[in-house]
Structures are given as structure tokens and as C-alpha cells.
Amino acid sequence: MAEECCTPNGDVMILACSGGSNVGQLANQAAVELTQEGFGKIFCLAGIGGHLSGFVQSARDVPQMVAIDGCPVGCTKAILEHAEVPLKGYLVLTELGIEKNNDFKLGREEIEKVKAAAKESAGEGAASAKPSEKTPSGCSCTC
Amino acid sequence: MEIKVLGPGCPKCQQTEKNVKEAISESGVAANVEKVTDTMEIAKYGVFMTPSVVIDGEVKCVGKVPKKDEIKAWISD
Numbered sequence: 001m002a003e004e005c006c007t008p009n010g011d012v013m014i015l016a017c018s019g020g021s022n023v024g025q026l027a028n029q030a031a032v033e034l035t036q037e038g039f040g041k042i043f044c045l046a047g048i049g050g051h052l053s054g055f056v057q058s059a060r061d062v063p064q065m066v067a068i069d070g071c072p073v074g075c076t077k078a079i080l081e082h083a084e085v086p087l088k089g090y091l092v093l094t095e096l097g098i099e100k101n102n103d104f105k106l107g108r109e110e111i112e113k114v115k116a117a118a119k120e121s122a123g124e125g126a127a128s129a130k131p132s133e134k135t136p137s138g139c140s141c142t143c
Numbered sequence: 144m145e146i147k148v149l150g151p152g153c154p155k156c157q158q159t160e161k162n163v164k165e166a167i168s169e170s171g172v173a174a175n176v177e178k179v180t181d182t183m184e185i186a187k188y189g190v191f192m193t194p195s196v197v198i199d200g201e202v203k204c205v206g207k208v209p210k211k212d213e214i215k216a217w218i219s220d
Binding site: 052060 | 188189190191192195197200201202203204205206207
């Protein structure tokens with residue numbers, strides 16, 4: 001592969017709890033859309049929870065991350081703590097004023113609210129990265 | 144000892160492979176080094192970025208070029 005395939009700054013790792021409530025699924029939907037929009041890349045929280053070394057080491061070494069929990073139970077945070085992954089950007093959706101329930105008809109306004117908060121949590125450097133600077137080809141090297 | 148360097152072949156990946164080979168040589172440890180460039184094969188390790196170094200199946204670093212001293216510590220464990 002050539003040098004031009006490389007991403008200059010790397011991607012923001014996005015970890016969502018993806019739990020069994022509206023806020024869990026809002027976290028997941030926001031992570032999916034932020035990935036599609038080129039802000040960062042959704043990553044597998046289950047792999048970290050399973051203590052698979054590639055996933056755990058990736059989370060430890062990534063420069064920029066946002067971890068999204070739906071509610072104060074904090075499963076994402078707990079998984080990262082168990083795997084000894086430093087918590088970088090962190091967000092709890094109920095703290096944004098979104099009520100936890102079992103209505104899975106996710107609203108556009110709430111999704112956008114979560115995406116904006118996730119960008120803010122990930123930090124200004126990540127938020128200002130242009131999608132065009134991200135890798136279009138799926139290449140993941142960090143040159 | 145089986146060591147795999149994961150990466151498509153960019154300068155950072157090449158430097159990582161060089162550092163690994165030099166660390167092995169300087170340590171006198173018996174090890175096989177394999178460069179993995181196939182993206183599907185790399186994906187099996189679940190790494191978010193490359194380069195990455197895998198020693199006997201365990202991923203040791205992701206998205207950075209490890210220093211020789213770091214590698215020597217890993218292979219002496």
C-alpha cells in the first residue's frame with residue numbers, strides 16, 4: 001500500500017453502550033451516524049468487554065476517544081475500567097436531559113443532540129477534523 | 144516465539160518491522176517475524192489502527208511505532 005492511504009491524525013474511537021433502552025440505542029445510532037459522517041469510527045465495546053487483546057490494546061493506545069453511556073448505570077465506563085483503559089471523552093445521555101424509557105422510536109432531535117455532545121466530549125481537535133482528512137479507503141495506518 | 148507486524152506497508156509499518164527485527168537480533172531471542180499486510184487478516188486481530196505488533200497471539204501495541212526497548216521488554220517476558 002502507498003503512503004497516501006494513511007490518515008494524518010487517526011480517527012476518533014467511538015464506543016457506545018448500545019444497551020436495551022432508548023438511550024442505549026440513541027448512543028448506538030449517534031455512533032453509527034458520526035462514523036458515516038467521517039467524524040470518527042465506531043468500535044466494538046464487546047471486544048473490549050471480552051478482554052480480547054486487539055480491542056483492549058487499541059482502546060488503550062488510541063489518542064482520541066469518546067465513550068457514550070445511555071444512563072448512569074455506566075456499563076461502558078465499567079467495561080473500560082475493568083480492561084484498564086483510560087477514560088478520555090465521556091458522555092452520559094440522561095445527563096443531557098434525555099429520559100430513559102423503552103420507546104425505541106428514536107427522534108431526530110435527540111440523535112442530533114447526542115452527536116453534538118459526543119463531538120464536544122471528544123475534544124476540539126477531533127471536532128475540527130474535516131471528513132476529507134479521514135481515510136476513505138478503510139486503510140487504518142497512522143502515518 | 145511468533146511475532147507479527149500488522150500494517151499495509153506504509154513508512155510507520157516498515158519502521159516497526161525494522162525495530163522488531165533489530166530488537167530480536169540485539170536480544171538474541173529466537174523468534175519468527177511475519178509481516179501481515181492483508182487487510183482482512185489484519186482485521187482478525189481487532190485492531191483499530193496500524194501498525195500493530197502481536198507476540199504469540201497477544202496484541203502489544205496499536206497505531207504507533209514501538210521503541211526497541213519496549214519490544215525487548217515484551218520479548219523478554
